[in-house]
Amino acid sequence: MSTIEIINRAVEGMRSLPINCALAAISGGVDSTTAAVLARKALGDRLRAVFIDTGFMRLNEPTHVKELLKGILPIEVVDAHEQFYGAVLGLSNAEEKRIRFREVFYTVLSGIAKKYGCDWLVQGTIAPDWIETKGGIKTQHNVLEQIGIDTSTKYGFKLIEPLRELYKDQVREVARALGVPSEIINRQPFPGPGLSIRAVGELTLEKLDIVRRSTEIVERRLGDMGLSQWFAAAWEYSTMPSDELSRNVVNLGDLHVNLFKVRATGVKGDSRSYGHVALVKGRLTKWDDAYELHRYLTIGDVTHVIYGLTEGDSGKYFVSIRAVLTEDFMTADVPRLDRNTLVNVAREIMSDNRIAAVGFDVTPKPPATIEYE
Numbered sequence: 178m179s180t181i182e183i184i185n186r187a188v189e190g191m192r193s194l195p196i197n198c199a200l201a202a203i204s205g206g207v208d209s210t211t212a213a214v215l216a217r218k219a220l221g222d223r224l225r226a227v228f229i230d231t232g233f234m235r236l237n238e239p240t241h242v243k244e245l246l247k248g249i250l251p252i253e254v255v256d257a258h259e260q261f262y263g264a265v266l267g268l269s270n271a272e273e274k275r276i277r278f279r280e281v282f283y284t285v286l287s288g289i290a291k292k293y294g295c296d297w298l299v300q301g302t303i304a305p306d307w308i309e310t311k312g313g314i315k316t317q318h319n320v321l322e323q324i325g326i327d328t329s330t331k332y333g334f335k336l337i338e339p340l341r342e343l344y345k346d347q348v349r350e351v352a353r354a355l356g357v358p359s360e361i362i363n364r365q366p367f368p369g370p371g372l373s374i375r376a377v378g379e380l381t382l383e384k385l386d387i388v389r390r391s392t393e394i395v396e397r398r399l400g401d402m403g404l405s406q407w408f409a410a411a412w413e414y415s416t417m418p419s420d421e422l423s424r425n426v427v428n429l430g431d432l433h434v435n436l437f438k439v440r441a442t443g444v445k446g447d448s449r450s451y452g453h454v455a456l457v458k459g460r461l462t463k464w465d466d467a468y469e470l471h472r473y474l475t476i477g478d479v480t481h482v483i484y485g486l487t488e489g490d491s492g493k494y495f496v497s498i499r500a501v502l503t504e505d506f507m508t509a510d511v512p513r514l515d516r517n518t519l520v521n522v523a524r525e526i527m528s529d530n531r532i533a534a535v536g537f538d539v540t541p542k543p544p545a546t547i548e549y550e
């Protein structure tokens with residue numbers, strides 16, 4: 178189907194529904210924005226667009242998104258961070274965080290929908306979201322009907338998902354055809370649960386702050402390299418040495434492998450795994466071999482392999498720089514970045530004395546996921 182046919186079909190589909198008022202939840206990413214712009218084309222002023230500030234957004238994100246969308250889609254920013262913090266701070270398990278996040282997200286939306294008398298919700302769910310959720314890889318925050326949640330009974334609205342059969346590259350085509358600003362089209366994807374799933378392991382405000390600051394640095398420093406996604410994640414710098422894994426990489430240099438205490442998600446076969454994160458420290462004989470480390474180390478339940486770039490004398494947290502190249506986000510490669518570039522980014526991150534060490538994640542998807550939780 179051509180892009181124009183996709184658009185016409187979606188618009189006609191929405192116009193044929195008995196809609197008095199629909200609410201669109203915008204994150205500022207290409208999926209939710211495109212879904213809302215489509216809905217506005219179909220419904221005009223019967224669409225109300227809101228941006229929920231979950232408290233897990235990046236630095237200045239709510240105001241930036243509102244500014245970006247000025248002129249194309251008026252949005253209302255709703256500050257709901259206290260509800261989100263109340264529900265997820267202190268949680269450690271990845272799936273638990275995602276499930277609780279989703280509950281609060283839709284409860285907040287349900288309240289707004291009732292306030293405005295809207296009984297429809299437009300959202301930017303795309304094909305990989307529900308494929309991965311149904312496949313048990315992870316609970317994507319915006320997948321409800323496909324896993325049997327009846328939104329009318331539970332939240333008081335029916336769903337409109339005009340992009341549910343599309344992949345990211347098709348969504349970008351639709352966005353272009355609709356005149357969505359290129360900064361939104363080219364914005365890297367940002368997960369619905371936001372930084373809550375990048376503050377890996379126990380979710381605390383301090384860890385969240387570390388992730389937010391480190392993310393700003395990584396996004397700024399790696400922003401013009403043509404990457405598909407690039408960000409930072411953080412967790413406690415607490416490791417145990419693994420002699421067995423160290424033996425697997427003796428041919429690549431003077432290396433020591435450690436396992437972090439936290440766990441992170443990966444994909445094995447068709448399903449999600451939740452396993453160990455390996456940290457490789459020491460000198461590689463050849464830098465290019467950093468990109469081969471995962472072949473020797475993603476055995477057993479190891480899902481991510483990180484090469485250590487810098488280490489200080491104090492601090493509690495480890496920060497991982499994550500960068501990937503991908504078309505469809507179902508599989509992803511690690512870009513061949515040079516060591517000096519990465520070390521310079523790591524040094525800037527290390528200027529926060531709460532950070533003990535910084536590394537670069539060298540694991541493709543599969544066996545890792547792009548995110549850690």
Ligand code: XMP
Pocket residue numbers: 309315316317318319366367368369370406506507542545546547548549
């Ligand atoms: P993973 O970590 O599964 O991520 O390899 C694949 C892509 O999906 C994004 N992602 C999400 N997007 N809600 C979203 O809207 C979510 O809950 C979510 N989790 C992951 C991730 O950033 C990557 O682009």
